[in-house]
Amino acid sequence: MRRSQIFLKTRKEAPADEKASNAQLLIRAGYIHKDAAGVYALLPLGLKVVENIKQVVREEMNAIGGEELLMTTLQRKELWSKTERWDDKAVDIWFKTKLKNNSEVGLAWSHEEPISEMMSAFIASYRDLPAYVYQFQTKLRNEPRAKSGILRSREFIMKDLYSFSRDAKEHEAYYQRVIAAYHKIFKRLGLDDITYLTFASGEPFTQFSHEFQTILPAGEDVIYLDKVKKTAINEEVMSDEVIKQLGLDKNKLAKTTAAEVGNIFNFGTAKSQKLGLTYTDERGAEKAVALGSYGIGITRLMGVMAEHFADDKGLVWPALVAPFDVYLARLSDKKTVVEAADKAYSLLTDSGVSVLYDDRSARPGEMFADADLIGLPQRVVVSEQTIKKDSFELKSRQDPKVHLFKLDELAGALHA
């Protein structure tokens, strides 16, 4: 993609009212646009990052038998009343609105209720179980304060997977498969060494739920972690008793701030019973379905990755999620330089490397600053100097060293 054709502008300064460093960076680099407090649009580069993260998550959800679908935003009052979660006293982040006939409807902040109710139309017998479904959906949550950029916004994209199992044993086996899949996701995203399986409150269904917490100074959660055992406890359930129960040593726990990038819940059969989600077992007995729910905040993950990998020059994206592989900077409008840059652009694009080609007439310093701010993994420079050497300059975003390559070596060097 040529910069002269893409809708992309970088800025020196983020809006004055934006205090969160993830949003400041992403706004300055042209990935997101702030529409209101806690409400951000995804610009073309931001949408690409989100789609890349979604694809990693999608692959791992499919690998454990998940099937993708898409539930609705509008929510019926009577459904959520059945589980006593309609009342604002029970759930304090509802957005609610009204149909023309004046009846109230809610806007989905979660899909546990509607998906469980829907499945009751599809699950009748033990032969219909287990079932695993997931979606990427925009959740709306009426957060009283939205001050952490895209780490906690009023509107955000979440992956939510739901498991429907015959009994506690089948549920538990799948729960462990999801934990393994989540570890794989965070490993692929380059976050595994700072992401911890964390014991958190499981109320009212179980003693614990599990969170995946990524260490981040700006994170909104506080966890106590054992780096060796790769286990953490959320402050909300921290106690001497819990430490003992989990076989941890209080003196080896480090207190740190973190961002919750994933969470998994075991609902047992309590919610199924309220929603009439039952099945007939092999012996003809009616049983409640065992229910699990497994979230990953997709846009939050983008914010976490933006903050975690950034340096003082700007964003630094891992290759898997970067919106393009290469920033190609053409430092002159001279014919020989333009021709060489166009050639490199075609050659790289044809070999499957995605390129953001800075074909503007801008100062080199401006181009380099933009390349650093936008944070693509590699930068290729074409200038009168490189032309004299019949070469192209290649530099990794994370490494100050510059390497010279001939045109026919360039794609190979980038794929290496």
Place this chain on the structure above:
Amino acid sequence: MRRSQIFLKTRKEAPADEKASNAQLLIRAGYIHKDAAGVYALLPLGLKVVENIKQVVREEMNAIGGEELLMTTLQRKELWSKTERWDDKAVDIWFKTKLKNNSEVGLAWSHEEPISEMMSAFIASYRDLPAYVYQFQTKLRNEPRAKSGILRSREFIMKDLYSFSRDAKEHEAYYQRVIAAYHKIFKRLGLDDITYLTFASGEPFTQFSHEFQTILPAGEDVIYLDKVKKTAINEEVMSDEVIKQLGLDKNKLAKTTAAEVGNIFNFGTAKSQKLGLTYTDERGAEKAVALGSYGIGITRLMGVMAEHFADDKGLVWPALVAPFDVYLARLSDKKTVVEAADKAYSLLTDSGVSVLYDDRSARPGEMFADADLIGLPQRVVVSEQTIKKDSFELKSRQDPKVHLFKLDELAGALHA
């Protein structure tokens, strides 16, 4: 995908409260789930169809320089007040809700205002123009009656493209490119012979807007069409004067019902002026940006295609949007039959053919009925009879004739 593993159940009957034939068919065949009047979830097969339609539209939007982004659902009152479209008297399908501080916010039924306001942060000079951006977004509209299934729902997926041009001439040239791109989209989807460019009301900005209307008995619009000139007039602007203005002959116009699958608007500069969307031209003068908006109802298109192509046995999807290419029916659990079917499944899948493999122990009649109802383009049957002939039976959904092929010919026959 094996049917034993996919979350898919067909039904003999649609819910009693569902009157629209598109929704009845899609519910019975397991593509959508009705959550409430005008509110439908997309099940795995339905999501695949939607994604396939989106991909066709995306390719054609990218081909005319469109850049994909994603705006937000939550909308600020003060923004829509600037264009006098906040008031329920001006726009009667708003859903509105409140933040915790009691200030009102709207839920997006369109994105003309927010995208225009956002672009004012990116457009300063003539060098920043033209710009073309689009999105696939869930729109929420408080429809008083929702009785046409997914042809008019309270929550639906729309593609909306916006053009930002320097002047009327640049705008008009792009407007024509979009018309050509839309024709291409409807041609690829197999709807071109029944889809007409239709003159409709352009108020308050121009005399006419343009709609793309697809002839459909269940359509909610009435148009008058000239089949030879491939032009139509929406009933809402129909008059002797308009017929004359468009060079049509009243006696050659046929009245018919149709569904609006696309619409394009020329806003001129009126909206830009209200929203402060201006630029500095080559001579330093400040000018308002010329604005166009171009919609395609993605989920509505799924409904139109479901109704239009269906026969009395069920859905009939064109290959480009079908959720799978082939329905593979295994008519027996005998070892030889299972082995042959498994082999065909692997071979087809490996050769890039997507297969829904009915590996259940079901009666042949039930499998055939499901294959017809679900409407994949091709059906492959493996049975004791076909095994005896060392063959597989291949049948197109639209053709009663059955052909026998050897295993090594099968993929070739399907690609032909």
